[in-house]
Amino acid sequence: MDAQEQTLRRRVRAERGWSSLWALMLCWAVFRAPWALWSGPRPPQNIPQNHAELQVTVRDENGVAVADAAVTLTGPHPEKKFFARSDQAGRCGFKDLAPGAYRLRVEREGYYVLTKDGIEVSGPVALDVTFHHQQEYVEKVNVVASPPAVDPAKTTASEKLTSREIIDLPFEVPRDIRYALPMLPGVLQDSTGQLHLDGSSTRQISDQLDGFDMTDPVTGLFEMRVSVDALRSVEVEASRYPVEDGKGAGGILSLRSGMGDDHWRFTATNLPPSLSETKGLHINTWTPRVSASGPIREGKAWFLDAMEGEYAIDLVNELPAGQDRNSITRFGNLGKAQANLSPSNILTGSYLVNSFHSPHIGLTRFHPLPTTVSKSDFADLVSFKDQQYFSNGTLAEAGIGLGRFYDSFWPMGSAPYMLRPEGSSGNYFERGSRRARRLEGIANVIFPEVGRHQFKVGMNLARIVYDQSDQRQGYSILRQDGTLDRQVNFVNFPAFQRNNLELAGYAQDRFTPTPRLLVEAGLRLDDDEILRRALLSPRVAASYVLSADGETKLVAGIGRYYDRTNLQFVTAGLGGLRTDFFYRPMGF
Structure with missing residues (x-):
């Protein structure tokens, strides 16, 4: 058996192994999905009388769940704090709390900081909070913006422009978002206006608007234009992006x-x-x-x-x-x-x-x-x-x-x-x-x-x-x-x-x-x-x-x-x- 045939057989075995792993994962998903969707809420467990728990749901002003929001809970003793991050459904929980009054603080970049005092917790408590995006308000309200911070729940190599940065920062063509992105590290723009991430071809970038593909399906170019006044954020993912994002070895350009x-x-x-x-x-x-x-x-x-x-x-x-x-x-x-x-x-x-x-x-x-x-x-x-x-x-x-x-x-x-x-x-x-x-x-x-x-x-x-x-x-x-x-x-x-x-x-x-x-x-x-x-x-x-x-x-x-x-x-x-x-x- 020559070396070429051995290499071919090893490749075939490797592909069969990956195919088997993929089949097992999909089978698990098919088995897990119906249980997750129709099982309904679990019955509450017996909680000791001297302990309590708080379930927080974070949603924005339109009722959409806010994921990866940093939630801090301060108890009757200010030196003791509890930390959690909201999941994709905007939920996070705190268990084994001592009964008493608590102070809640919610932060995430692109939102105003939310604080809520006097939360009485003596047993199982569910709390829904509204988290506002950073934007102009007609009322005169003292608000504090969430500062950028190291996000421990983030593994993707990405850069982001918020709506305020898009409007405030000067760039050559203020009506075209493509001319603002070269201000981010690793983003270059060629003479035709097309973008390149870390030296990749513009055809290797997947362009998305609210999760839908907006790349030209034939040329692979970023030709569609969106008014900068309509954008809440623009995020560029150049490396380590998860498996839910595909069709782009050069990176992901996501417009929200x-x-x-x-x-x-x-x-x-x-x-x-x-x-x-x-x-x-x-x-x-x-x-x-x-x-x-x-x-x-x-x-x-x-x-x-x-x-x-x-x-x-x-x-x-x-x-x-x-x-x-x-x-x-x-x-x-x-x-x-x-x-x-x-x-x-x-x-x-x-x-x-x-x-x-x-x-x-x-x-x-x-x-x-x-x-x-x-x-x-x-x-x-x-x-x-x-x-x-x-x-x-x-x-x-x-x-x-x-x-x-x-x-x-x-x-x-x-x-x-x-x-x-x-x-x-x-x-x-x-x-x-x-x-x-x-x-x-x-x-x-x-x-x-x-x-x-x-x-x-x-x-x-x-x-x-x-x-x-x-x-x-x-x-x-x-x-x-x-x-x-x-x-x-x-x-x-x-x-x-x-x-x-x-x-x-x-x-x-x-x-x-x-x-x-x-x-x-x-x-x-x-x-x-x-x-x-x-x-x-x-x-x-x-x-x-x-x-x-x-x-x-x-x-x-x-x-x-x-x-x-x-x-x-x-x-x-x-x-x-x-x-x-x-x-x-x-x-x-």
Whole structure:
């Protein structure tokens, strides 16, 4: 048996081993889920008369559970404090308390600090608290923001911008969130506006809006724009992110939008346009932003709507009047609504739309108006998500989203296109249209803690449909003296469609063997109909708090990450054939 065959057999055995482990974890999840969802609350245990317990549930102003909130309980003796962190259902508990009056303090970055005094605990007590996001209030209230701190429950290497930082920090294009992210360590922006994390390609980054994929399904680029007024936070995860996040070996870019509450809020920015007198009075640039939020029904339903637009004129002074200008028109809007069907059932829907049009792309002194192309782009994302909290602490969520991406361009006519040293003439040689859509379904279940373990399972299903049509005609490249240097011809292929079906599932265990040590281990399975191969991604990360004050921690992790299948690469050879003929100065 040669070395190559031995290596192949070892690889097959390893893949079978991972497949068996994955099957066991999924079987456990299937067995565990029904029990968790329908078992109901456990009967209360007998508590000694001289002891008490407190169950705290932390929710924001819209009734959504707040996870990883630091909860501090101070008893009758101030020198004795109890600490806990809220789970995914926003719950945490304190047991074996001495009866008496307690003081509660809740903190998390991006929220105002919450304090509550005089909590009488003499037996089993359940307490619900409302935790407010940092934002402007109409009332005059003394509030304190939660300062950034070392989070012992965090193993991911990530950086975050809050809504206040997004609005306050100056960056080059304040209406485009992509230009704010280079202020974070490890984030770079190229000349086209695309982002790179720690040197990765922008196609290796998974871009998400409220948990739904907003990356272009064909190119893998971050093209959708969201008004900065609609964002509550932007988080960049560059390493050690858990198995619930996939399809991006370069990192995760997560945008979280806000939501209205029981207060009406309106903002308006850059409403008056800027004017220019160059070649006559005209609008130079106009970049208005308007947002509104408030209650649909107080305490039950709310909405948020944020609009941003752009209009600009680009003048080329060297060209004659009437053929010297190009305009850019861009529009974007995010509308979002939330309804609390019950205190434990929350339904959220959103619609993001982007449009762009420019009638003369590429207009310069060397490329006059007839050689330009007209370009139109359109993209939208509609999504719905339902969250259900169960009495035993289980959180289940399911969602569906549909994203559509259209772009097309066409020349000014069909005259032969020619390139000379002094510029171009005729009409551009190519026209094309591309349409892609992604139908995505997500489901996640987070189980209550069992001992020192908390399990989470989920799946993701995406159907991608891509249509492309291109038509090209030949063009000529001429020398300074007007002789032919090169003739380029094309063989056009018919329009085509390429589809893909992506399926992913994961299981994760969050284990805290000691109060200072946290271990996250999980396994992810990805598959699609183009590769037709199951990709297993085991990952593990751990965090250990070194100091007693919790200000120093050590984090390490290892895992396997895969990129999404790029349809642009797969379909690159279906657009047609090109043939170049080169000519000598005196002939062929």
